[in-house]
Amino acid sequence: LICLPLMIYFGYTFYKRSKNRITEDNETFFNRRHPSTIYATIIFCILFVSIERPLNILIYQLQIIELPYEYGESGDPFQFFSFALFAYAVYFTFIQRFWMVFYSYKYYVAQAKLVWKLQLNPEFDENDNFFFANIDSLGSFMQTSPCLVILWMITVIILPILCTVKNGIPFDVGTFFLLLPPFLILLYIAYRISPVTDQYYIRDELIYCCIIMAIALSLHLLVFLIVGLPFDDTQSLQVLFGSFIKSIEYTLLCYVITIWVLKKNDKYHVVRPSSVRSQTGGGREDSTASFTGQSSNKLSFFPTHSNTNTATPTTVDLMNEEKGIRKRKLHNLLKTKHGFNLFMMHLTVELSVENLLFICEYIQYKKKISKKYLNGKIFGWTEELPNEFIPNCEAVTKYPDDYLSQIHLIFEKYIQWGSPLELNISARRRKRILQLFDEEKQENKVDENLMKKGWKQLSMIYDPIAIEIWKLMNDSFGRILETEKYEKWHNTLPKTIEEEPEQEAQQLTAPR
DSSP states (O other), X not given: OOHHHHHHXXXXXXXXXXXXXXXXXXXXXXXXXXXXXXXXHHHHHHHIIXXXXXXXXXXXXXXXXXXXXXXXXXXXXXXXXHHHHHHHHXXXXXXXXXXXXXXXXXHHHHHHXXXXXXXXXXXXXXXXXXXXXXXXXXXXXXXHHHHHHHHHHHHHHHHHHHHHSTTOOOHHHHHHHHHHHHHHHHHHHHHHSOTTTOXXXXXXXXXXXXXXXXXXXXXXXXXXXXXXXXSSXXXXXHHHHHHHHHHHHXXXXXXXXXXXXXXXXXXXXXXXXXXXXXXXXXXXXXXXHHHHTOOSSOOSSSOOOOOTTOOOHHHHHHHHXXXXXXXXXXXXXTTSHHHHHHHHHHHHHTTXXXXXXXXXXXHHHHHHHHHHHSTTOOOSOOOOOXXXXXXXXXXXXXXXXXXXXXXXXXXXXXXXXXXXXXXXXXXXXXHHHHXXXXXXXXXXXXXXXXXXXXXXXXXXXXXXXXXXXXXXXXXHXXXXXXSHHHHHHHHTSOOOOOOOOOOGGGTOOOOX
């Protein structure tokens, strides 16, 4: 009487908002949540509290409704079968839903990363990513749902057997152990979702659901310890308590997956102008915009103010007090995988992604040439990046040991006028570099004159540009510094206080 109207209200509210997803500019938010699986979960919950539980209790526990023959006996296994059929269906529907949500989340994050990885290296294999390679199998509802249905039916059959055989286990204990594996699967999915890249609060939603499930599972054990263990013949009483626990649990789960996520989205959602929506096909977003969750004109998490001196006193105090990896510096942000990707997506929004791409390609070039000709010692400017996360760049892949060709490719890709990823550097700096590659001024001896510089100077050939680009990226860092996404990433860092290593790279001056 209490849970059923609430579930219907939650489901209807979510359905009504889902119908208005385009006019409210929420299409991506709803698509990522797989609404059909939400409705399936709510339907199973409604059937459980409105049909299965009332009939089961009236027949087997209260014995108000009599069934013919032996089916109405209090110890009949069918009552446990019907309980498991609907109660466990909710859990396995949850697994199906959150697996699809999780896979979609990882797939679109990988798709957003693929944008800059292909710019860094056009020959990068997209199937190198697990979620790209298995989208037609593990990412397909038609492929994964039969496996979960089989697991569901196995648990449905096992519970009646465990509870009715001679010297079998109690009802609450059986429920606890059969629902523990699905719960652990959901917990693992929540762990694999990064709070830094979770724009649509999938991780928060799943964590709240796991907390509710954990409390319910604990209550099942508690009922057994308080009622089932001290007393005999309390199977019916345990079933009544178990029904109460499950009804409250499923009502709270329905609330979290509908009303709570809607409120969370409404709190931070920024509606794009109608002109932008019409250009993107009625609310559709490309992979990069979907990843960052930003509109093209109004950015809720990436403010566009350029004055970095307007930080609040609290932030200034934190910047002065924190040390080591937690110190709010650009080089610390780029040391970690999630920090690097966060900043890359921020530069994508600011239309300056070529800055970090150049830094990646130049650092890889410097490391390769230093390892082969300079005994591994890197001279001049350098920075530390998460190399295991960044694919090999085009220059290193296309010309593995031809360092002159690598120098030419970086020049043609980032520096010369009209290059595909032309950098925004000073005209004086560009002119100096252009002169090095001018065949007329170098008397058709460009490569020969470059080789005369020696390997050490060649390893530092683009240092002045790198230093200038790093300053530009520091401006972008000032704009991301006080965003919610940066704070989420910063909160994931270890809490240990250590001395910050001296950053020689930022103190270098450009060689003449």
